[in-house]
Amino acid sequence: MGEKSIFEKLFEINVNEHIEKKDGLVYLSWPYAWAEVKKKFPDATYKIRLFGERQLPYVFDENVGYMVFTEVTIDGLTHMMWLPVLNSANKALKAEGYTYDTKFRKDILVEPATMFDINKALMRCLVKNLAMFGLGLYIYSGEDLPEIETEKISAKDATILKNVVKHFDEPDKLYAMLLKKYNVSSFKELTVKQRVEILEGLNQLERNHEIKSDDRIYDPRGAEGQAEAESLPN
Numbered sequence: 001m002g003e004k005s006i007f008e009k010l011f012e013i014n015v016n017e018h019i020e021k022k023d024g025l026v027y028l029s030w031p032y033a034w035a036e037v038k039k040k041f042p043d044a045t046y047k048i049r050l051f052g053e054r055q056l057p058y059v060f061d062e063n064v065g066y067m068v069f070t071e072v073t074i075d076g077l078t079h080m081m082w083l084p085v086l087n088s089a090n091k092a093l094k095a096e097g098y099t100y101d102t103k104f105r106k107d108i109l110v111e112p113a114t115m116f117d118i119n120k121a122l123m124r125c126l127v128k129n130l131a132m133f134g135l136g137l138y139i140y141s142g143e144d145l146p147e148i149e150t151e152k153i154s155a156k157d158a159t160i161l162k163n164v165v166k167h168f169d170e171p172d173k174l175y176a177m178l179l180k181k182y183n184v185s186s187f188k189e190l191t192v193k194q195r196v197e198i199l200e201g202l203n204q205l206e207r208n209h210e211i212k213s214d215d216r217i218y219d220p221r222g223a224e225g226q227a228e229a230e231s232l233p234n
Contacts, residue, residue: 006074009040011134019139022088028136030123037074037130046126047071049080058085058118065092066113068121072129081129085113085121093117153195158187161195164202 018032037044048057049069058066066085071078085093091100093113100108131137153161165171165178179185182194190198 006041006077007134009134010037010130011137013135015136015139019136025090026139027124028127028131028139030127033127033130033135036135037072037133041074044072044074046073046129048122057122060095062095065094066118066121068118068125070122070125070129072126072133074133077133079129079132081125081132083121083125083128085117087111087117152188153190153192155188157195158190161187161190161198164199168202168205 013036015028015032015036018029020027020029034046047070049071050057051059058068060066067082068085069080069082071080087093087110089108089110091110093110095112097112098110100110102108127136128140131140162175165175168174178198179187182190182198184190187195
């Protein structure tokens with residue numbers, strides 16, 4: 001298997017323990033996001049775009065508000081990202097305060113933008129910029145876990161999985177079917193995610209057909225997605 005791309009290396013990272021949810025939106029901690037990128041790509045850099053004679057870190061229009069921009073470069077590849085400066089209700093912040101109405105309330109005040117708001121938007125823009133390289137991109141589409149997971153299972157886990165298959169009727173046929181489905185020559189070539197999928201399917205098959213009901217198949221979502229065996233055939 002060839003070298004993973006930048007996107008694959010970053011997209012397969014599970015960032016769920018480092019996200020915050022506020023007002024229905026999901027935010028990834030910028031210190032964590034930057035640390036993860038630097039661990040895998042030590043030469044990665046980012047830049048805040050500056051504008052005008054005063055070299056301000058934003059573009060401003062009195063009608064629509066502020067916009068900030070960042071650039072990230074990893075292994076010679078650069079992506080730019082932008083983000084409006086918003087309040088907690090996702091209303092654009094401007095130089096002066098203003099009010100707006102909803103069907104539930106009237107005259108809701110939006111405070112003027114401050115440098116604190118600009119700084120917060122810049123760091124969120126950086127996180128969004130890193131997502132363009134793959135890190136945490138799946139949370140922007142509302143997914144719970146990244147869909148790319150290329151880490152192979154261990155030889156021990158492959159053996160455990162094969163022993164689980166032996167619990168079933170026609171195990172050789174089932175084993176061959178699974179190899180064909182995942183286009184591998186042995187369970188050792190499976191990814192961690194594929195192993196979880198197989199164990200979930202086997203659990204469902206056991207429930208449907210009551211196969212060897214005295215022997216429990218294993219919970220595929222143990223620590224870090226690894227299945228733990230409760231009993232194994234001799």
